[in-house]
Amino acid sequence: MEFEAVIGMEVHVQLNCKSKVFCGCSTNFHAPPNTNVCSVCLGMPGAMPVLNREMVTKSVAVGLALDCTISRWSKMDRKNYFYPDQSKNYQISQYDLPINHDGFLDIEVDGKSKRIGITRAHMEEDTARNTHTLGGGHSGVDFNRCGLPLLEIVTEPDIRSADEAFAFLTELKQILQYLGVSDCNMEEGALRAEANISIRPKGTEPFGTKTEVKNVASFSGTYKAIEYEIARQTQVLNEGGKVIQETRGWDDDRGVTFSQRAKESAHDYRYFPEPDLVPIVVDEAWEKSIHELQPELPAPRRARMVADYGLSVYDAGVLTQTRAMADYFEATTALAPDAKKVANWITGDLQALISNAEGDIRVIKITPTQLAAMINLIEDGTISGKIAKEVLVDMFQSGDDPKAIIEAKGLVQISDTGELEQRIAAVLATHPAQVEEFRSGKEKVIGFLVGQVMKATQGKANPKMVNEILRKQLSN
Amino acid sequence: MSTISKSDVAYVAGLAQLDLDEAATARLVGEMNSILGYMEKLNELDTDAVEPMMHAMALTNVFRDDEVKPSLPRELALRGAPLHDDEYFLVPKILDTEGGGA
Numbered sequence: 001m002e003f004e005a006v007i008g009m010e011v012h013v014q015l016n017c018k019s020k021v022f023c024g025c026s027t028n029f030h031a032p033p034n035t036n037v038c039s040v041c042l043g044m045p046g047a048m049p050v051l052n053r054e055m056v057t058k059s060v061a062v063g064l065a066l067d068c069t070i071s072r073w074s075k076m077d078r079k080n081y082f083y084p085d086q087s088k089n090y091q092i093s094q095y096d097l098p099i100n101h102d103g104f105l106d107i108e109v110d111g112k113s114k115r116i117g118i119t120r121a122h123m124e125e126d127t128a129r130n131t132h133t134l135g136g137g138h139s140g141v142d143f144n145r146c147g148l149p150l151l152e153i154v155t156e157p158d159i160r161s162a163d164e165a166f167a168f169l170t171e172l173k174q175i176l177q178y179l180g181v182s183d184c185n186m187e188e189g190a191l192r193a194e195a196n197i198s199i200r201p202k203g204t205e206p207f208g209t210k211t212e213v214k215n216v217a218s219f220s221g222t223y224k225a226i227e228y229e230i231a232r233q234t235q236v237l238n239e240g241g242k243v244i245q246e247t248r249g250w251d252d253d254r255g256v257t258f259s260q261r262a263k264e265s266a267h268d269y270r271y272f273p274e275p276d277l278v279p280i281v282v283d284e285a286w287e288k289s290i291h292e293l294q295p296e297l298p299a300p301r302r303a304r305m306v307a308d309y310g311l312s313v314y315d316a317g318v319l320t321q322t323r324a325m326a327d328y329f330e331a332t333t334a335l336a337p338d339a340k341k342v343a344n345w346i347t348g349d350l351q352a353l354i355s356n357a358e359g360d361i362r363v364i365k366i367t368p369t370q371l372a373a374m375i376n377l378i379e380d381g382t383i384s385g386k387i388a389k390e391v392l393v394d395m396f397q398s399g400d401d402p403k404a405i406i407e408a409k410g411l412v413q414i415s416d417t418g419e420l421e422q423r424i425a426a427v428l429a430t431h432p433a434q435v436e437e438f439r440s441g442k443e444k445v446i447g448f449l450v451g452q453v454m455k456a457t458q459g460k461a462n463p464k465m466v467n468e469i470l471r472k473q474l475s476n
Numbered sequence: 477m478s479t480i481s482k483s484d485v486a487y488v489a490g491l492a493q494l495d496l497d498e499a500a501t502a503r504l505v506g507e508m509n510s511i512l513g514y515m516e517k518l519n520e521l522d523t524d525a526v527e528p529m530m531h532a533m534a535l536t537n538v539f540r541d542d543e544v545k546p547s548l549p550r551e552l553a554l555r556g557a558p559l560h561d562d563e564y565f566l567v568p569k570i571l572d573t574e575g576g577g578a
């Protein structure tokens with residue numbers, strides 16, 4: 001039987017506030033265990049939580065970016081359960097009045113656009129981190145993470161494949177980074193994705209039994225886990241078995257999901273309104289002020305880059321991967337008008353230099369003005385494209401202006417007709433055999449001769465002029 | 477009329493990790509039914525024209541600025557714990573991987 005996958009995602013995003021959601025403890029990830037803790041985030045009796053305004057602002061910013069309806073009235077609730085990842089025996093979250101609801105995110109897979117519904121994006125506190133490696137029959141609890149500002153984004157079960165899930169996560173992460181509301185560092189757990197996966201016979205409506213894949217450390221891991229889970233469930237059903245509703249982990253080394261716990265008794269969290277926190281009202285004025293500070297988001301920016309600069313969809317996609325790179329491109333091309341060439345330099349040589357140095361375009365020494373100057377020096381014939389590559393390496397290391405580097409190193413292109421004629425005549429004189437070959441019809445040999453001229457001039461000869469003069473001299 | 481049975485009490489007690497004996501269970505069945513009965517009474521009122529209330533206090537938007545304040549010294553934070561190793565709070569080894577809330 002042919003099956004179709006039905007997938008919904010739950011994404012937890014740590015919002016990058018300086019302090020925790022309900023107390024003034026630092027959110028620094030690298031602090032030693034239990035040093036960013038206080039009576040509030042340790043859940044000591046009598047301690048009162050007070051909501052971080054920035055948490056609300058950043059949550060609404062995400063909601064707006066995902067085309068959600070922003071709740072005028074919203075509140076916090078207690079989610080009750082026993083587990084040593086919090087000390088109060090409840091987590092403060094949002095239940096029936098999430099701050100953001102009913103939005104969507106458009107993704108693109110194989111050139112086709114698809115809309116993924118966003119059910120809700122609600123505020124909550126992160127939980128403590130458990131460590132199981134201490135020995136002695138104990139687990140350790142580190143409350144530094146407890147109370148970090150967390151936004152849980154829940155999608156509709158609109159996703160049908162691992163590819164769509166991957167595209168969704170990639171687009172979502174890009175939006176979060178454009179908004180500047182999260183570091184999205186997956187190794188540090190700032191972005192955690194869970195997938196609810198079920199399959200049903202193609203063309204039927206009712207959902208099958210779902211499994212929930214948790215604790216996957218990367219998007220590619222999520223992709224592989226979904227592929228695996230679809231194949232596993234298909235096999236179970238084809239063999240006449242039943243899928244068990246359960247949480248499954250992902251073993252990246254073995255490439256398999258494994259059962260973590262059967263959900264025989266569905267959790268009953270007995271949510272109730274958090275009496276220690278008053279309702280949150282995001283009025284039109286507040287929503288508008290957040291809306292006005294929204295940056296241009298990745299999808300509209302990609303479309304504008306194609307329209308404004310005549311870039312290919314591919315180039316626009318690469319250049320808008322980060323807001324910093326897109327900004328860098330636009331600042332450069334404002335001064336060097338050939339956008340396609342600017343795009344090639346940034347996504348090619350410059351990106352390679354940055355990657356090799358494990359750098360970041362936000363802090364490199366080359367300014368957009370300097371890069372534009374270098375590209376203009378190629379355009380006006382001062383240097384060849386080949387020399388420019390060397391100049392760029394120098395600029396990357398020193399931060400010097402291209403003109404200064406070219407002058408200091410004597411890299412100016414030879415575009416003087418008289419000098420080039422002399423140099424070329426000398427090369428032809430030392431390669432009579434190749435000259436004969438050319439004259440007897442072997443056109444291809446001209447490439448070799450151009451190479452010899454470039455070698456004799458350390459790459460400084462103007463290649464276009466070399467070609468012209470060579471042909472003229474050879475036809476004499 | 478919704479009524480609370482013995483098994484409802486046992487279920488809620490289980491969620492709250494309470495160990496109840498027969499007598500306590502029987503007493504709670506009575507108490508919880510009387511509380512629910514009171515609610516039923518309230519349900520008889522016509523509240524169509526009454527705005528729902530979200531909080532006992534007529535306050536909204538009580539916020540703090542996003543500023544870091546000093547945390548507790550770790551020694552102090554750990555002091556009240558039944559068990560710690562000067563770095564971590566220690567709890568009986570967590571066997572299953574049943575995640576908590578987030």
Ligand SMILES: [Zn+2]
Nearest residue numbers: 023025038041
């Ligand atoms: Zn705290």
